[in-house]
Each structure stands twice: as structure tokens, then as C-alpha cells.
Amino acid sequence: MVATLAACSGGSDSPRAGGFLGQKSEPLEVYSPAQIFERGEFELEKNRADDAAFYFGEIERLYPYSEFAKRALIMQAFAFHRDEDYPNSRSAAQRFIDFYPDDDDAAYAQYLLALSYYDQIDEVGRDQGLTFQALQSLREVIERYPNSEYAKSAILKFDLAFDHLASKEMEIGRYYLRRDNYASSINRFRVVVEDFQTTSHTPEALHRLVEAYLSLGLVNEAQTAGAILGHNFQSTEWYEDSYKLLTGRGLELKASGDGWLRQIYRQMIKGRWL
Secondary structure (H helix, E strand, C coil): CHHHHCCCCCHHHCHHHCCCCCCCCCCHHHCCHHHHHHHHHHHHHCCCHHHHHHHHHHHHHHCCCCHHHHHHHHHHHHHHHHCCCHHHHHHHHHHHHHHCCCCCCHHHHHHHHHHHHHCCCCCCCCCCHHHHHHHHHHHHHHHHCCCCCCHHHHHHHHHHHHHHHHHHHHHHHHHHHHCCCHHHHHHHHHHHHHHCCCCCCHHHHHHHHHHHHHHHCCHHHHHHHHHHHHHHCCCCHHHHHHHHHHHCCCCCCCCCCCCHHHHHHHHHHCCCCC
16 A cells, blocks of 8 residues: 555546545555655655645545644645645644644744745835744744744744845835935834844834935034944945044044934933944
8 A cells, every 4th residue: 555655646546536646546545644754754855735734634634633733734734834835834823833842843843834934025115914924924933932943943044034124124214215205214223122132124224314304404403313323334335434424524433412313322222232
């Protein structure tokens, strides 16, 4: 029977048609969960992840309370993910978490669920809803399974996804700035400085604030943004550009006024920048 299971699938005798390709077609019910599981692994080795997911799913249907059903469920989530069928991968992973929350593979199921969002993150210019969902799911891995082998990778991907969201804000802010819509651009750069200050985009956001505030004649705010750059990002090109821009107008890079940037400056000086 194992030899029959390992035969190549396709045509009218594919698993979707209810049988196996071979001299004799047999219903799945005549095979043990171990044999069906082996067939699923065989399909994965042959890069037929969709067929593999089918076989693993059949184990869950035919032998719902067996140990193989538990193993097959996590493998089905993996097979769907390899096939880039992300909704079904999420569904299988979530069922595993719901049914076996204390199992050793629960961390991997949560990680697969997060990857199903993370691997769909599009270019910066598109909607970032999936990025938010990826961040939430990755946070679950980090907080619920901090000692698992997946936590380190989840932290790295979380940082990258977080940076991705900041990129979106920067892109929109630059768009408004180029069109002299200074108030709208300031709102976007403010989001980066307040909510994404640990990303690589903060120095540029501060420099763009210097540009926008100077264009509006708001000198105190421009000077304060420059002061934050000088205190925290003095080695960057953005500090150099802001320094030239401000000093070229006879202005200092110092905290002035009492706006929102002054509060950021106070927090930074007190060591509560993060």
C-alpha cells in the first residue's frame, strides 16, 4: 500500500478525484494515518505542496483524535504556506493553536501564522494593513514564546515590518512636502518621530521637519528639530543638511518654544527617548 501511495498523482486519478494513480485505485479510508502522512511528505519532497496539504487534511478528517492528526495539522499549515495559500495556512495554524495550545509545536504554529502575513507585505506604496497584522502576530510569538527558537527570527522580522510602516509615512510626507503642503507633511513626519523613533527613518524625518517648519516661518520648531538631530544623530547626513540650512539663516540648533518637539527633546535629555 505504501508503494501505491507513493505513486505520482495526476489526471482523473489525482487525490482530488478520490483515488491514487496506479494499477488499482483505493479510497483513502483503507490506508492508515501513517501511510497517508507519508504520502503527504512525499508530495512535499516533489514540490507539490497543494497535494501535500490535501493529504495532511485528510488525516485530520479521517483520524481526528489520533496523534497523527495533530502532526498532520501543523504540516498542513506548513504545506499551505509553501504553496503561498496564506489564508488556508493561517486557518490551519490557528486551529493548531486553538486545539493544542501547550504543544511543543504551538510556537511554530504561531510563527507560521505571523509569516502568512509577513510574507505578503507589499511595496511601500501600497496599503499597509497586512503589515499591522504581521506586527501583531509577530508580537504574539515574541511575548508568548520568548524562549522558543522562533523568537529571535520574529524579533528581526518585527523590526523590519516596523521600519516598513515608517517608510510608508515618510513616502507620504515627502509627497506632501514636494507639493508645498507643509501642514500635511509635518503630520506624517511627526508620526515617524513620535511612533517610529527606533527606526532608521527618524533622522530624515527630523530634517524634513526642519525644512517644513522653516518654509512656514516657524523658527522655534525648526531649531528644536535640528537640536534633536544634533543630540542624537550628529553623525548622519541629515544633521549636516539641517545644520547648513539653519546656520545659513543665522539660526542655532537649539530647543526653543514649547511645542510637541520640545517635549520630545525633554524626554530625550532625560533618557526616555525610547
